[in-house]
Amino acid sequence: MARPRYPLSRESPPAQDDRRRRLRTRRILAAVLIVVVVAVFVGGTVIALGAVAHQFQAGAAAAALPGSTTSPDPGASAAPSASSTPTSSLAPTPSVPAAPPAPPAFDKTANSIDDPNSIWVVVNKQRPIADGANFEPPDLVDLPGDMPDPLGYMLRSDAADALHSMFVADKAEVGTQLVAQSGYRDYGVQVRAYGHYVSQLGVAGADQTSARPGFSEHQTGLAMDIMDTSSGCDLETPCFGSAPSGVWLAANAYRFGFILRYPADKTAVTGYEYEPWHFRYVGVDLATEMHNTGVSTLEEFFGLPAAPDYGG
DSSP, X not given: XXXXXXXXXXXXXXXXXXXXXXXXXXXXXXXXXXHHHHHHHHHHHHHHHHHHHHHHHHHHHHHHSTTOEEEOOXXXXXXXXXXXXXXXXXXXXXXXXXXOOOOOOOOTTSSOSSOTTSTTOOOBTTBOOTTTTTOOOSSEEEOOTTSOOTTOOEEEHHHHHHHHHHHHHHHHHTOOOEEEEEOOOOHHHHHHHHHHHHHHHHHHHHHHHSOOTTOOGGGGTOEEEEEESSSOOXXXXXXXXXXXXXXXHHHHGGGGTEEXXXXXXXXXXXXXXXXXXXXXXXXXXXXXXXXXXXXXXXXXXXXXXXXXXXXO
């Protein structure tokens, strides 16, 4: 007869089931604990790496700022920190082109204002021509043949050439024909001219319209009285100043080295009434400088005393 089989365990079936549940629960709790530990470890590593990355990015950004650099801080962690120490990383400032050098100041001593041979000589009622009774300028020439010159006057060579160019320009730009009315006069001619005015106007009247012998710019060979063939003006009235040619000459004579020697508003300086026909050659350099600076008389330009009269 067969022997009955019994389980090896001495526990009853219900007890065995309860034991199995406890073992399963322990295993589950152990697995959960392992998962939690692993998660905490991994999460802490990620957070730490994120913090390091954040600090590294902050340090890199600070290094990219102009004038900043990074340097280790002995009292801090290994993470880089920003420093405000200026460095040479500043962008170069664009260079500004240097201003051109100022032109040299006009040299007022380049020519003599006392020597009657100089084109800058200043002659007025206070400044007679040196040795006037005997002075004759050098290089006097007749005016070019195509210039209207009814009395055959002469000028110094440079002045004659410049006058010719001015006559040509007036004809091209204005359409009128200029006429040379009075150029070089020697001492003897001036004696007669002044005497004529004295006989007509008396000494005081003559001194306003004509120079005494030895005091005339005409004797330098650098002055010319100019009229035209169309205005109907003469040397006795100032109407030429408002004629087309007179207006053009007053505005453009400097281009050729001439100045209007006796302006309307400078009688107290020059000592002569307005003479819109009387032009004096001083050279292009001086004439242009006077034009550009707005100084209309030689006396004022060179800082000389006014010469309203002969002073006795």
